[in-house]
Amino acid sequence: MDSLLNAGSPQAQAMQSMFFWTLVLGGLIFLLVTGLVLAASIRYRQRANDDEPRQIFGNLKLEIGWTIAPALLLVFLFGWTLQTMRTADPAVAATNQDPDLVIIAHQWWWEVHYPKSGVVTANEIHIPAGQKILTRFESADVIHNFWVPEIARKMDVVPGHPNYLWLQADQPGLYQGACSEFCGAQHAWMRIRVIAETPDEFAAWQQAQLQTPAAPTGDTAVQGQQLFQQKTCMNCHTIAGSGATEQIAPDLTHFASRATLGAGVMDNTPANLNTWLTNPQAIKPGSHMPDLKLSADEVNALTAYLETLQ
Amino acid sequence: MSRIPLVPESDIPLPGLRSDHGLLSWIASVDHKQIGIMYLLATLAFFLIGGIEALFIRIQLARPENSFLAPDTYNQIFTMHGTTMIFLVVVPMLLGFATYFVPLMIGARDMAYPRLNALSFWLLVFGGLLLYFSFVGGGQPVAGGAGGANGGAPMAGWFSYAPLSERPFSSSSGSDYWALGLLAVGIGTLAGAINLIVTILRLRVPGMSLRRVPLFVWMVLVNGFILLFALPPLNAALVMLLVDRQLNAHFFTPLTGGSAIMWQHYFWAFGHPEVYIMILPAWGMISEIIPVFSRKPIFGYEFVAGSSVAIGVLSFAVYAHHMFTVGLGHPFNAAFSAASMLIAIPTGIKIFNWIATMWGGKIRFTTSMLFAVAFIILFTIGGISGVTFAMVPIDWQMTDTYYVVAHFHYVLFGGTVFAIFAGVYYWFPKMTGKLLSEKWGKWHFWLMFIGFNLTFFVQHILGIVGMPRRVYTYPDLPGWGTMNLISTIGAFVLAFAVLVFIGNVLVSLWRGQPAGDNPWDAWTLEWATTSPPPVYNFEQVPPVRSRRPLYDLAHPDNPDWKRNR
Numbered sequence: 001m002d003s004l005l006n007a008g009s010p011q012a013q014a015m016q017s018m019f020f021w022t023l024v025l026g027g028l029i030f031l032l033v034t035g036l037v038l039a040a041s042i043r044y045r046q047r048a049n050d051d052e053p054r055q056i057f058g059n060l061k062l063e064i065g066w067t068i069a070p071a072l073l074l075v076f077l078f079g080w081t082l083q084t085m086r087t088a089d090p091a092v093a094a095t096n097q098d099p100d101l102v103i104i105a106h107q108w109w110w111e112v113h114y115p116k117s118g119v120v121t122a123n124e125i126h127i128p129a130g131q132k133i134l135t136r137f138e139s140a141d142v143i144h145n146f147w148v149p150e151i152a153r154k155m156d157v158v159p160g161h162p163n164y165l166w167l168q169a170d171q172p173g174l175y176q177g178a179c180s181e182f183c184g185a186q187h188a189w190m191r192i193r194v195i196a197e198t199p200d201e202f203a204a205w206q207q208a209q210l211q212t213p214a215a216p217t218g219d220t221a222v223q224g225q226q227l228f229q230q231k232t233c234m235n236c237h238t239i240a241g242s243g244a245t246e247q248i249a250p251d252l253t254h255f256a257s258r259a260t261l262g263a264g265v266m267d268n269t270p271a272n273l274n275t276w277l278t279n280p281q282a283i284k285p286g287s288h289m290p291d292l293k294l295s296a297d298e299v300n301a302l303t304a305y306l307e308t309l310q
Numbered sequence: 311m312s313r314i315p316l317v318p319e320s321d322i323p324l325p326g327l328r329s330d331h332g333l334l335s336w337i338a339s340v341d342h343k344q345i346g347i348m349y350l351l352a353t354l355a356f357f358l359i360g361g362i363e364a365l366f367i368r369i370q371l372a373r374p375e376n377s378f379l380a381p382d383t384y385n386q387i388f389t390m391h392g393t394t395m396i397f398l399v400v401v402p403m404l405l406g407f408a409t410y411f412v413p414l415m416i417g418a419r420d421m422a423y424p425r426l427n428a429l430s431f432w433l434l435v436f437g438g439l440l441l442y443f444s445f446v447g448g449g450q451p452v453a454g455g456a457g458g459a460n461g462g463a464p465m466a467g468w469f470s471y472a473p474l475s476e477r478p479f480s481s482s483s484g485s486d487y488w489a490l491g492l493l494a495v496g497i498g499t500l501a502g503a504i505n506l507i508v509t510i511l512r513l514r515v516p517g518m519s520l521r522r523v524p525l526f527v528w529m530v531l532v533n534g535f536i537l538l539f540a541l542p543p544l545n546a547a548l549v550m551l552l553v554d555r556q557l558n559a560h561f562f563t564p565l566t567g568g569s570a571i572m573w574q575h576y577f578w579a580f581g582h583p584e585v586y587i588m589i590l591p592a593w594g595m596i597s598e599i600i601p602v603f604s605r606k607p608i609f610g611y612e613f614v615a616g617s618s619v620a621i622g623v624l625s626f627a628v629y630a631h632h633m634f635t636v637g638l639g640h641p642f643n644a645a646f647s648a649a650s651m652l653i654a655i656p657t658g659i660k661i662f663n664w665i666a667t668m669w670g671g672k673i674r675f676t677t678s679m680l681f682a683v684a685f686i687i688l689f690t691i692g693g694i695s696g697v698t699f700a701m702v703p704i705d706w707q708m709t710d711t712y713y714v715v716a717h718f719h720y721v722l723f724g725g726t727v728f729a730i731f732a733g734v735y736y737w738f739p740k741m742t743g744k745l746l747s748e749k750w751g752k753w754h755f756w757l758m759f760i761g762f763n764l765t766f767f768v769q770h771i772l773g774i775v776g777m778p779r780r781v782y783t784y785p786d787l788p789g790w791g792t793m794n795l796i797s798t799i800g801a802f803v804l805a806f807a808v809l810v811f812i813g814n815v816l817v818s819l820w821r822g823q824p825a826g827d828n829p830w831d832a833w834t835l836e837w838a839t840t841s842p843p844p845v846y847n848f849e850q851v852p853p854v855r856s857r858r859p860l861y862d863l864a865h866p867d868n869p870d871w872k873r874n875r
Contacts, residue, residue, distance in 0.1 A: 056609065057873070059666075085644070180711065
């Protein structure tokens, strides 16, 4: 399960073990309190012939005891908190703010930039496993929150206030997450996929992403490419080599290489893409991609074209 | 001071609506008991509305990718659920109890400012109606349907984070209704706080020093001061938001030089003290009820009162634990983490004192006492999960998930609402002259206890496995559907328990047992008059020489004031 219980990085590991032991400790305190309440309830339940109990107004020693004991426990918890904060979110030095990865949150998708190589993609973040990736978070509109529980802390994505985080996954694999600050109509479908790969695989992926996609062959796909230019698609989307360069919406240069569409609302299959293009508002109501009222043929052509963008 | 007879004065305590000037004598009343009852009825109505909204939420989430509600509708409903429960239910319901019982408990004739008292109540009603009018009046269709507002109610969540709540992202006028409605409620609440503070400080019967006032009154006093200092930041922020939205200022719009984070500072500077505003009077109720049904005085009176003052002061130093993920730096987070942890000490003191009060007593498990004991247990769960949020690295994972939803429902429902029901069963006889049925009451209690835990316990686990809060739907990940379905079933059990309660109230009003002046053999002054109390409250206030004046009357040989003053 995609939970902090499967820690996949030293940072998440620190948070996980702290959470686990705190739950154990909290459980013990709960058992103590509940045990005392139940013991009092059973032992001192009124019986028919009871007289008035002894009237006791307090006990200073007890009061001091149950003030000092929790205080000592909290001193320990605070020290532990300070130490774990350093492991769970290592400081980003002021001199070291040249990020490997820039993530820009939009209503309701994630724009992903690799400034050192120039790769741009969306919603699916590839990283080399075992390396600390300095990540910068920016927002294009409202406040979002980047949360991939298995590998990193939550980080708010605040307009006008960039945040930094070391993103790291020890093992190759897929780590899922989601936006976790309410950000409007489609907050529910702003999911995140982090794909950690071996350094070789990552390099190969990056290389592939930098290629300009080959021109489509086949009539339908060519027709789809023309439609992409004629309809308003290119007013928002980029496809490298096609002349479409707007960055308002997800970069589609290597669209077909991604596993999901609509920031996780559907798997990226030709059938689903067809449904999506027919009317995105039926799948993700309120999203900023309008219903373009395309005919079935136009949808088929566009689907054929977009599927060539490996 | 001259009396101005603007209001038809009634000489019976609870005039029927059909009697001469019946309706007018309620609407125009400045009597704290009538206003208190109107507070309780109005907030009960809002509680039912907020509860129906909660059921809508749970139906939508009962299974993955459900389409019962459209996204915008869902977002409006959860925004209204939170706003209603906090601003129109929990806070004013506790104020309603305070309005009714504080003058009685201190032996006063009425509140210090009876007309201001009526204004506070009617501003609450007006603010609530304004907020709800947004469903019909707030719509503003957006061309093309994209980016859109298709309904009128606010939909930026109960804490309405900017810039989402600003005009570019919330183009319907829902957020304007939200801000205006809360301003009206907030001004009324502020007036109520001043009224309660002055009443408690100036109108106590001779002999009742501050060391002898009932703990409920102590908590209401501390609560009054928290309200006095916490509401101004909220009201200021609401005005700034309105100026942004209506006059294109940019306090909270980063794209034009404002700050999104500033809204959070203002809001939580109010919003966390608000949490204590919502729990302190409930603690006060528990501190009245547990001693009476354990037949012992409260254990450690000074420590229960003193720890509440400590919480009142600390409550202003902890608010930024709502902002640990904003990225304000480790030193900032560490400071607020330390202050937040400190809160656990005075809270723990109270829990241990309540248990020590039960210990060695002769406990009568009336429905009221059952709710009070369940309160201790459920509130402890909410308190412990609260400490986990003070530990910054845990907050970095668990905040804004269903774990936090579970946490605050354990505090506000398992805590405050259970305490309120304990208070209703305890004080209903005083207010109406009729006892609530214990048989119905036990059904109500057990259904509510089971329904509550079924609904909310599983949400801890949903949060741990990664479900964010405020999502209108969720992917079919392992276990998510089952756990959400359990929670939905629990919500319906809970709703049924509320129906049982309402049935109990109606049946008991109709043919409940007469209560008599002091059905529980309690010790504070509200029980020294008839049920319901006459318009002038007391024929004669008994002498107050200790914290339990009625105990002293009943035990002339062995009064409290000889042992403990």
